[in-house]
Amino acid sequence: MIKKAIVLFIFYLQFSVFATDFNVIKYGAKADGITKDTKAVQAAIDACTKNGGGKVIIPAGKTVVIGTIYLKDFVTLHIENGAILLGSPDYKDYTTDTHYNTYKNEHHMDRCLIFARNAKSFAIEGYGTINGNGSPKNFNRKKGNGRPMLLRFYKCNDIKIRNVNLINPAAWTSAWLYCNEIVVSGIKIVSNINHNGDGLDFDGCTNVRVSDSSFDNSDDSICLQTSNPDYPIKNVTVTNCIFKTKWGGMRIGLASRGNFESVTVSNCTFFDIKDSGLKIQMNEGGEMKNMTFTNLTMKNVPRPVFMTFCQQRAGVDAPQEMLPYKAMHSFIFSNFIVDNRELDKNSAFFLTGMPNHYIQDIQLNNIQFTVAGGGTKQDASNKIKEYTLETIGNWWPEFSKVGTLPAYGLYARHIEGLTVNNFQVNTITEDKRPTLVFDDVKDGYIENIYSNRKKITKKQFVNK
Numbered sequence: 001m002i003k004k005a006i007v008l009f010i011f012y013l014q015f016s017v018f019a020t021d022f023n024v025i026k027y028g029a030k031a032d033g034i035t036k037d038t039k040a041v042q043a044a045i046d047a048c049t050k051n052g053g054g055k056v057i058i059p060a061g062k063t064v065v066i067g068t069i070y071l072k073d074f075v076t077l078h079i080e081n082g083a084i085l086l087g088s089p090d091y092k093d094y095t096t097d098t099h100y101n102t103y104k105n106e107h108h109m110d111r112c113l114i115f116a117r118n119a120k121s122f123a124i125e126g127y128g129t130i131n132g133n134g135s136p137k138n139f140n141r142k143k144g145n146g147r148p149m150l151l152r153f154y155k156c157n158d159i160k161i162r163n164v165n166l167i168n169p170a171a172w173t174s175a176w177l178y179c180n181e182i183v184v185s186g187i188k189i190v191s192n193i194n195h196n197g198d199g200l201d202f203d204g205c206t207n208v209r210v211s212d213s214s215f216d217n218s219d220d221s222i223c224l225q226t227s228n229p230d231y232p233i234k235n236v237t238v239t240n241c242i243f244k245t246k247w248g249g250m251r252i253g254l255a256s257r258g259n260f261e262s263v264t265v266s267n268c269t270f271f272d273i274k275d276s277g278l279k280i281q282m283n284e285g286g287e288m289k290n291m292t293f294t295n296l297t298m299k300n301v302p303r304p305v306f307m308t309f310c311q312q313r314a315g316v317d318a319p320q321e322m323l324p325y326k327a328m329h330s331f332i333f334s335n336f337i338v339d340n341r342e343l344d345k346n347s348a349f350f351l352t353g354m355p356n357h358y359i360q361d362i363q364l365n366n367i368q369f370t371v372a373g374g375g376t377k378q379d380a381s382n383k384i385k386e387y388t389l390e391t392i393g394n395w396w397p398e399f400s401k402v403g404t405l406p407a408y409g410l411y412a413r414h415i416e417g418l419t420v421n422n423f424q425v426n427t428i429t430e431d432k433r434p435t436l437v438f439d440d441v442k443d444g445y446i447e448n449i450y451s452n453r454k455k456i457t458k459k460q461f462v463n464k
Helices: 002-018 038-051
Strands: 021-023 032-036 054-058 063-066 075-079 084-087 112-117 120-125 129-131 149-154 157-162 165-167 174-177 180-185 188-191 200-203 206-211 214-217 222-226 233-239 242-245 248-256 260-273 276-282 287-299 303-309 327-340 349-352 359-371 410-427 436-451 461-463
Touching: 021 038, 038 054, 038 063, 038 075, 075 084, 200 233, 222 233, 222 260, 242 248, 248 260, 248 287, 260 276, 276 287, 276 327, 287 303, 303 327, 303 359, 349 359
Parallel strands: 021 054, 032 063, 054 075, 063 084, 075 120, 084 129, 112 149, 120 157, 129 165, 149 174, 157 180, 165 188, 174 200, 180 206, 188 214, 200 222, 206 233, 214 242, 222 248, 233 260, 242 260, 248 276, 260 287, 276 303, 287 327, 303 349, 327 359, 349 410, 359 410, 410 436, 436 461
Antiparallel strands: none
């Protein structure tokens, strides 16, 4: 019996030393949906990384409540199917050493639930759910507390998030700051329970691949931004995704101190979006170039493409003075079907630079666009404000700042090098505005432009 016990003990020691699965229950988690298990989950993570890597298991059928936890090297946080990792409803359980939100006037979103700093080769996976528990009854500025984000990763390398549900954050779902080699695949984000419910916000990240995911947000679903001039956005692909949001499907820019280069978006569906499908906005002195957007289907998306080139301070670390214009060029938008028949007359492609600061080299090819119509002769004579600081004040260059456009298909202003080919617009009711308006467009070319299945006449195209 003694020999048998010794053998079993040795076997147990060997198994413990070489174990790669670290179940949080074995580290003291109650997993009852009430007890705060932060210390137990962190102990499992620490043991896992010390072991050289493995899986930290949130077991199926269990709800594990946590405050802020820290992911580390070679750790896979595996949330089993049917498991829930639930954010604490108490703001005090979210620590203050998790970097900060980089946008101005938003310190109330500095804290987060899951954080990693300078970590490498870690992952979140497993078909389960991370629930931020972010209801305003828990996180409300009027109560004197902030709204923590769900995930924040700072200067990390080789990150994978696959096949998990990310729901109910109190603020953004995720912020990725100055990270490299990112794969996001097969996830579902539902973020409507509180304000500013962004989905994936990549700030100064490189080699990013997002695929096969769905988004239902109260703010922008995917953001690409550069809050630090030393960290560009570069080499990003987004494909096979579905977007629904109360604001923008994809927003590229606003925070734009660094450069943006080589972005490809393909084979995606956008629907029931309140503001814009693609919002591409350069404000803070970086250069933006070389982007393609192809094979996109949109329904009820007021501005399928909304591009601006202006000046505004976006980042909390940005200098107080406005940064100079640099460059915004080389964009292709092709193979779009957009059905906006259920919307109002404020539905069009809207591209605008600034006087003497042009967006350059844009192609719009193979666009099929259905709009409600209803624009008046008075609308056709509208003069659209420039996105100066006088117009936008301390806010962003949003469509609401300029009002109804004088075109029902495409309004383009301060562009150098614009080609529009095979652009077809159908109106459900009569619209008195022209189909296309070019205002201060240099080297603009149109070919095969149709309104209600007829080639447009000179009256339907205005070139100022």
